[in-house]
Amino acid sequence: MTDPRWQHLEDHARYRDRAGLRRTLRARKHDQQLIDLASNDYLSLSQDPRIMAATADAVARWGTGSKASRLVAGSTQAHADLEHDLARHTGAAAALVFSTGYAANLGVMTALCDADTLIVSDAYNHASIIDGARLSRAEVAVVPHRSVSAVAEVLATRTQPRALVVTESIFSVDGDAADLAALHRVCEQHGAAMLVDEAHSLGVVGDSGAGSVAAAGLAGAPGVLITATLSKSLAASGGAVLGEQVVIDHLVDTARTFIFDTALPPASVAASAAVLRLLNREPDLPKRLWSHTTQLFRAAVAAGWTSVAPSGAVLSLQIGDPEVAVREQARWRTAGVDVGVFRPPSVPDGISRLRITAKAGLTANELAQVQELLRAGPPAPATYRDNPLGVESSVDLSDPVAEVRQS
Secondary structure: OOOHHHHHHHHHHHHHHHHOOOOOOOOOOOOOOOEEEOOOOOOOOOOOHHHHHHHHHHHHHHOOOOOOEHHHHHOOHHHHHHHHHHHHHHOOOEEEEEOOHHHHHHHHHHHHOOOOEEEEEEOOOOHHHHHHHHHHOOEEEEEOOOOHHHHHHHHHOOOOOEEEEEEEOEOOOOOOEOOHHHHHHHHHHHOOEEEEEOOOOOOOOOHHHOOHHHHOOOOOOOOEEEEEEOOOOOOOOOEEEEEOHHHHHHHHHHOHHHHOOEOOOHHHHHHHHHHHHHHHHOOOHHHHHHHHHHHHHHHHHHOOOEOOOOOOOEEEEEEEOHHHHHHHHHHHHHOOEEEEEEOOOOOOOOOEEEEEEOOOOOOHHHHHHHHHHHHOOOOOOOOOOOOOOOOOOOOOOOOOOHHHHHO
């Protein structure tokens, strides 16, 4: 019998069961024989012998952990070197490495924004941006997805002395891109700063994978900040904030997720640095990834799947009903291909999706196998049940942060 103090949790669990929204942890085996289209290892470098050798060397030199926060004893020369390399690779003036990309977004937004700041946030922004905006205590205006005109309208009527426009460069849900050049023009017109989350574009977009900000001609531009993750194309874990030195200095003094968090382990630092060196030697590696994404998108559209044209490695196939999406994911796994499935509250519009992430290392045979699965077309639609239990619920399944409000 459930303890009455946790009865509300059981009620929520039953609701999610009936709505097809329960999550389960699946332990991946090291020798898994599935084609990986689920992870974010976009450049297929997480098991590259050169990257693993750099990681092993870092462990031998520095040990398994960083031992402390960055400001106590956790900063090594490897951290400083990676920050220098990240800034040089993206064209930024300076960089600061955090333990995760999530911590980087929370840290920069809470350190820069307060009650005198207006945050203008795209409706499809990642949960780390949403949480950072809330924790900052700034007023937040959520604008329609990729609407530059809506951003301009909000900025034109603001009363706060400062404003920060926040967007992903390539969005994690559908893989589409923000118009960074247009957003920057609007920010310049209204005296706003711009924060661009490059999680899905660093290592993917631009010359040598320098990212979307650099590709838009905004590398090092005043008032433009970047957050990035090291856990996708850079084949490790961790995050970073990049921008002008005065901002980085302020974060060292005030960003709580930097000051009070244990530093990124040297092994992850070394892996990311090794990937950056590899991208400098093999600048066409992102083009190979883009070729594979394009092939899969064309096959999907030809077979009748609904998908936004991708701008990076993410290809999102709309299905609708979460249970149908989970069954389709299982069908792909049975056929030897591992894909992701996005369901509420991970998708802001409530439409469940299969999320395919292309890889630079896919072979011709693997691409053919995936295209064959795509040619089967989307599964039959099902009617989405807003209230499968037939009872009142305060969980809005179309709201990507509804469950945050519940807690």
